[in-house]
Amino acid sequence: MVENILELSHITKRFPGVVANDDISLGIRKGEIHALVGENGSGKSTLMSIVYGLYQADAGEIIFKGVPVRIGDPRTAIELGLGMVFQHFMLVDTLTVTENVILHAEPHNWGFVDYKRAVSGVEELATAYGLRVDARARVADISVGQEQRVEILKALYRQAEVLILDEPTAVLTPQETEELFQVMNNLREQGTTIVFITHKIKEVLTISDRVSVLRRGKLVGTRNTAETGQRELAEMMVGREVLLRVKKEPAKPAETVVSVAGLQVRDRRGMPAVKDVSLELRRGEVLGIAGVEGNGQQELVEAITGLTTPDTGQVLLRGEPIQALSPMKIKRRGVSYIPEDRHKRGLILEYSVADNLILGLHSDPPFVERYLFRNERQIKAHAARLVESYDVRPPNPDQIIRTLSGGNQQKVVVAREFSRSPEFLVCSQPTRGLDIGAIEFIHQEIIRQRDQGTGVLLVSAELDEILSLSDRIAVMFDGRIVAVLSIDEADEQRLGYLMLGGDPQQAAGEIESGVTAK
Amino acid sequence: MELQQSSLSSRNLLVPLGSVILALLVGAVFVLIAGENPITAYRVLFVESFGSVRSIATTLQRATPLIFTGLGVAFAFRCGLFNIGAEGQLYVGAIAAAIVGVSFGDLPRVIHLPMAVAAGMAAGGIWAAVPGILKAKLGVHEVINTIMMNFVAYYLTDFLVTGPFHGGRWAPETDRVFPTAALERIFLPTRLNSGIILAVVAIVVVYVILWKTKTGYEIRAVGFNPGAAEYGGISVARNMVLAMVISGAVASLAGVEQVLGVHGRFIQRFSPDLGFMGIAVALLGKNHPVGVFFAAVLFGALRTGGAAMDRLTDVPRELIVIIQAMIIMFVAADELIRRLFPKKRKG
Numbered sequence: 109m110v111e112n113i114l115e116l117s118h119i120t121k122r123f124p125g126v127v128a129n130d131d132i133s134l135g136i137r138k139g140e141i142h143a144l145v146g147e148n149g150s151g152k153s154t155l156m157s158i159v160y161g162l163y164q165a166d167a168g169e170i171i172f173k174g175v176p177v178r179i180g181d182p183r184t185a186i187e188l189g190l191g192m193v194f195q196h197f198m199l200v201d202t203l204t205v206t207e208n209v210i211l212h213a214e215p216h217n218w219g220f221v222d223y224k225r226a227v228s229g230v231e232e233l234a235t236a237y238g239l240r241v242d243a244r245a246r247v248a249d250i251s252v253g254q255e256q257r258v259e260i261l262k263a264l265y266r267q268a269e270v271l272i273l274d275e276p277t278a279v280l281t282p283q284e285t286e287e288l289f290q291v292m293n294n295l296r297e298q299g300t301t302i303v304f305i306t307h308k309i310k311e312v313l314t315i316s317d318r319v320s321v322l323r324r325g326k327l328v329g330t331r332n333t334a335e336t337g338q339r340e341l342a343e344m345m346v347g348r349e350v351l352l353r354v355k356k357e358p359a360k361p362a363e364t365v366v367s368v369a370g371l372q373v374r375d376r377r378g379m380p381a382v383k384d385v386s387l388e389l390r391r392g393e394v395l396g397i398a399g400v401e402g403n404g405q406q407e408l409v410e411a412i413t414g415l416t417t418p419d420t421g422q423v424l425l426r427g428e429p430i431q432a433l434s435p436m437k438i439k440r441r442g443v444s445y446i447p448e449d450r451h452k453r454g455l456i457l458e459y460s461v462a463d464n465l466i467l468g469l470h471s472d473p474p475f476v477e478r479y480l481f482r483n484e485r486q487i488k489a490h491a492a493r494l495v496e497s498y499d500v501r502p503p504n505p506d507q508i509i510r511t512l513s514g515g516n517q518q519k520v521v522v523a524r525e526f527s528r529s530p531e532f533l534v535c536s537q538p539t540r541g542l543d544i545g546a547i548e549f550i551h552q553e554i555i556r557q558r559d560q561g562t563g564v565l566l567v568s569a570e571l572d573e574i575l576s577l578s579d580r581i582a583v584m585f586d587g588r589i590v591a592v593l594s595i596d597e598a599d600e601q602r603l604g605y606l607m608l609g610g611d612p613q614q615a616a617g618e619i620e621s622g623v624t625a626k
Numbered sequence: 627m628e629l630q631q632s633s634l635s636s637r638n639l640l641v642p643l644g645s646v647i648l649a650l651l652v653g654a655v656f657v658l659i660a661g662e663n664p665i666t667a668y669r670v671l672f673v674e675s676f677g678s679v680r681s682i683a684t685t686l687q688r689a690t691p692l693i694f695t696g697l698g699v700a701f702a703f704r705c706g707l708f709n710i711g712a713e714g715q716l717y718v719g720a721i722a723a724a725i726v727g728v729s730f731g732d733l734p735r736v737i738h739l740p741m742a743v744a745a746g747m748a749a750g751g752i753w754a755a756v757p758g759i760l761k762a763k764l765g766v767h768e769v770i771n772t773i774m775m776n777f778v779a780y781y782l783t784d785f786l787v788t789g790p791f792h793g794g795r796w797a798p799e800t801d802r803v804f805p806t807a808a809l810e811r812i813f814l815p816t817r818l819n820s821g822i823i824l825a826v827v828a829i830v831v832v833y834v835i836l837w838k839t840k841t842g843y844e845i846r847a848v849g850f851n852p853g854a855a856e857y858g859g860i861s862v863a864r865n866m867v868l869a870m871v872i873s874g875a876v877a878s879l880a881g882v883e884q885v886l887g888v889h890g891r892f893i894q895r896f897s898p899d900l901g902f903m904g905i906a907v908a909l910l911g912k913n914h915p916v917g918v919f920f921a922a923v924l925f926g927a928l929r930t931g932g933a934a935m936d937r938l939t940d941v942p943r944e945l946i947v948i949i950q951a952m953i954i955m956f957v958a959a960d961e962l963i964r965r966l967f968p969k970k971r972k973g
Contacts (some may be wrong), residue, residue: 365962436859445857453857457849463843467858476840 112171113138114159114190114270114302116485119168123152128154129165130325131613136270141292141302142591143312143333147324147345147543149513150307156272160192161185191263192272195279197255201248206230208247209261220339233264240287241555243497260291264300271295272303275312278541280570281401287316307543309341321345346544354551357559359579361390365563366532371421371431373407376610380408383587387565389532394564395576398571398603404587405567406448407537412565413445414438425532439468444530446521448537448567449452455509462491462505463522498523499549515546522550526557534559536567551577585609642910642917643965646924653949662917662940666935674934680816687818687888687924689895689919691716691965693825693879695904697832698877700913702754704836705869711757711772712877714779715750719878720885721783722749724892725791726801727885738806743824743882745759751871752781760869762863768870780895785841787894798894809887819887821879825919826859828876833915835872845869854940878906906954925950 112135121129128151136142144152157163159170161179168178172188179185185192199208215222215229230243239257248256256276261270273292277285292302292315304316312319313333321328321344328344368391373382381404381512387393399405410416412423414435423431432440439445447453455464466475466487474486491505500512501518509517518538525533535554539547554577558564568574574581575598582592583606591612595601606612635738654664660837695712702709723746732737757771784798809819838843847855848865878900880900885892907925911917932946956963 143853247824271741370870413857434861435857439859447857452851452853454854456847456851459847465846470843470858480839480841482838482843486967 111138112136112544113173114303116155117153117169117171119152119158119165119170119375121158121163121165121282124381126327128302129158131138132322132325133333134320134327134330136301136303137318138301138392139296139299140317141296141304141315143304143306143316144322145307145309145312145319145341145345147307147545148271148321148414149543150281150345151325153274156192156274156303156305157183159188160272160469169572171252181528186266186268188295189267189269191260191266191268191270192273193259193263193274193276193449194254195275197259197355198259199247201246202353203247204501205241205245205247205250205254205258205261206245207334208258209265211262213266213582230265233261237264237298238291243417245355246462251284252279253281253287256284256288257281257291261601268300270301270303272305274305275307276304277306277308283400295361296560307345308343309338309567310343313338323347329330343584349422354548354555354576356555357576359558361393361395362577363391363544364388364474365426366565367422367424368412368424369424370412371408371423372419373404373411374415374419375407380419382411385421385587387589389563389565391561391563392558394566394577395577396574397565397567397582397584398574398581398607399584400607401569403584403607405584406547407587408584409534409565409567411447413443436468436471440472441545442531444525444533446525446533446535446538450518450521455517457508457510459509461495461500461509461512461520464509464520467524469524470526476559494520494527497527515542518542518546522553526553530557532563532565533562533564535564537569538571539568539573541550547573570602574603575600583607630738637915638912640961640967641760641957641963642912642921645877645910645953648963648966649949652952653945656945657941657949659966660844660941660945666727667935667939667941669970670836670935670938671928671931673929674932674938675922680813681930683813683818684931685818685923686822687926688929689922690818690883691824691900692907692922692925693919694828694880694883695827695859695877695901696907696918697915698873698875698880699707699904699908700915700918701832701836701876702869702873703908703913704842704849705866705871706852707758707761707866707869707879708770708836709754709757709772709873710769710905711754711775711779711874711901712904713899714772714776715753715877716872716879716881716884716897716901717776717779717783717887718753718881719746719750719875720881720896721786721791722746722878723807723882724800724803724885725786726794727807728791728801729829731804735806738887739809742803742807742886744878746878746882747875747957748886750881752877753878754874755867758791760865761870776901776908777956784894786931791892791952795889795913797917799889800892803886806891807886809883811887817888819883821883821887824879825882825909828879829915829919832876841868862869877901900917906950910953910955923964928929952962 114136116132116134119129119132132155141271145310146152154163161181161184170179189622195384207228210226215225225245234241234243239261241254258544265617276288280288295302306312315410316333319333319336319341320330321341321365322346329524346614368385368387371382371385374378375381397405405414418431420584422429425441427441431443451457456467469475477483488505495505498519500516500523509520539550552562566574566577579595580592581595581598581603583603585607586609591606629790655665657664674681676682694714698712699709721744726745753775757768757775759765760771761768787800788798791800793799809821811817811819836846845865846859847858847860848862852862884896889896907918907921911921928946928949932943935941936943945956
């Protein structure tokens with residue numbers, strides 16, 4: 109008989125206007141990796157925040173190791189043996205890895221922190237679970253993946269028996285994700301129980317033992333991972349059958365709309381990031397750029413859209429050079445851009461939906477009259493129209509955009525950029541962090557743009573996305589385009605091989621299974 | 627610190643009002659130490675600052691320069707810039723207005739007065755543009771540069787008022803400005819002058835620029851999120867410089883008002899830290915033009931009533947400084963206020 113280390117019984121949590129968790133009962137078995145999946149806003153993070161003591165349930169009971177417990181705050185949770193790693197890390201940048209791990213639980217001698225003992229303790233712990241990280245490095249100097257390991261170490265250092273990971277892969281590169289899964293396996297072998305919150309079905313299938321699906325605050329069901337599949341889980345999450353591939357007609361490419369020739373761009377540190385890239389894009393086609401993140405895609409896109417100036421090379425839009433123009437002038441010539449990071453680039457979170465929908469159009473008629481004054485009526489009308497046709501929820505143009513869900517925020521960006529009927533559309537990670545419903549919507553809109561004769565450049569780290577939307581695929585590695593394939597020639601294995609720097613000649617030939625892994 | 631608020635809703639009023647109440651409570655302790663009844667002291671404070679038309683006029687007169695410096699600081703805040711240089715900007719504005727005011731005696735009033743005001747604004751604008759440009763082009767922090775520009779302004783005006791523009795009297799001051807350049811007194815015998823009308827106009831203009839024009843949209847966008855502004859085709863550098871110029875021009879009006887409306891001449895080091903008080907006013911007013919008005923009036927009232935309290939009770943006027951300091955402390959510690967005055971919490 110399998111023992112539940114953690115049991116949630118009839119948990120209900122209401123927020124003004126929504127029931128975030130509706131009578132959820134769930135058992136987590138000792139030593140398992142239990143995936144908790146659901147779309148954005150389905151209540152999975154809320155549920156785990158209740159377990160960790162950040163929220164109090166309105167009704168229901170938490171039973172830990174067979175005893176009903178009241179978890180009033182995270183400290184109580186930690187003392188019980190619960191640990192949680194959040195999407196946004198809570199580390200002190202200026203302190204070292206060790207200092208962060210031992211914070212508030214410092215080993216000490218006569219009131220002085222025993223730093224040496226702390227370092228060796230942290231190193232031991234890291235080695236035991238395969239968490240590669242330099243215990244003496246400053247947190248400010250380490251990568252996001254390493255920061256996450258520090259967070260996991262923090263929980264383990266406090267002897268967590270149940271570790272809750274809130275969408276841990278959202279911030280990781282594919283390699284880092286691989287490594288995280290290895291660590292999770294190690295933890296399971298050594299008896300730690302893991303609750304893994306995600307909305308990526310593939311990850312669930314790869315790593316978990318059991319999976320529970322939430323939808324709109326309710327538990328839809330729990331399955332043994334071995335006995336379920338992608339289709340069933342997707343259906344449980346969305347509540348209906350989902351298209352796993354985008355429905356589309358073959359592309360009808362017309363004349364060239366953009367050509368990039370010999371482009372060289374440096375990154376912020378002055379290192380060459382884009383090395384001699386040349387591309388051609390036609391009207392009515394989607395050109396996908398596949399590649400592991402950090403291989404120059406972002407610099408390429410920012411040079412094309414005018415946010416950085418290339419060292420050398422040309423970007424021609426309908427035959428005219430645009431590489432020296434300002435972002436505003438490039439926009440006005442019919443270029444739309446979905447930026448990779450909607451919080452850093454795409455939106456002004458303190459502005460209303462209506463004001464975000466005019467970002468970049470704000471200085472042009474009809475939104476400005478007499479060269480200076482805002483035309484509130486036009487701004488409102490524009491917002492009302494787009495909110496309706498792109499189904500932004502809640503449909504209130506005056507709402508501050510920070511309070512919208514990630515999917516709806518992205519819909520605002522998409523609405524703004526797509527509704528301008530661009531001739532050239534750049535989409536950079538257009539569906540990052542979104543749930544299946546929103547992804548489906550945005551994918552259909554991209555295909556609709558293509559069919560209206562727009563040239564689409566799609567940059568994505570998700571191979572699925574590249575494969576289901578693109579008509580041609582360029583693979584970027586180390587700042588260069590290493591291969592351009594038609595969609596018929598491309599498959600996951602070949603792309604994966606090229607993305608990791610594989611020899612294009614060999615990729616054309618047969619590929620041994622397992623080549624993609626290393 | 628929440629430097630960026632879009633509107634003055636009741637939620638936003640909680641911290642300023644709570645801070646004022648708490649500061650008065652802390653002040654009451656000091657009144658008790660001075661051996662006086664706090665209720666008596668505060669009654670005097672209130673009656674002498676708001677109790678009669680005349681005292682209200684005095685309060686408004688004291689508030690006028692603070693409205694200008696508060697507005698100036700708040701404007702820069704909206705672009706994400708911390709302008710500590712209002713003091714220097716008001717000095718160069720004051721000297722420029724005084725120089726125009728003591729010259730051109732044969733001009734008609736409709737030309738002379740606007741010219742003096744415009745000269746002051748131009749001087750303040752240029753003074754603030756320097757740290758603005760340094761920030762926009764070279765990334766030098768504006769706090770450092772605006773502070774340093776203050777010292778340059780002190781010594782430059784010291785030189786001008788003791789050298790080329792020294793007046794006929796022995797004191798370090800200019801001659802009286804011609805009546806054609808003066809902001810006339812509007813409520814004798816107080817020194818309330820038409821500068822208060824200018825202040826109200828400035829409030830409206832700042833409000834319109836920030837929320838009704840594309841320029842304000844761009845400036846606030848840069849303040850909230852420079853990355854997104856740049857993506858939206860907004861020039862971050864240009865808007866930073868523009869925001870500093872407007873900020874400096876508005877702040878300099880404090881000096882202009884003191885010269886043309888109160889003293890009638892430029893007096894060396896005349897300002898009782900009006901520029902620095904402007905930072906407090908902006909903070910308390912939540913960087914909103916209307917909030918700035920009420921904050922400035924409050925600070926004006928404290929100074930007016932404080933002087934009377936000193937005269938009529940055993941409480942020294944330094945109590946006012948304590949209260950002002952406490953207000954700033956509590957506004958900065960806004961989380962404390964939210965906990966002391968809990969509203970219904972959002973989930």
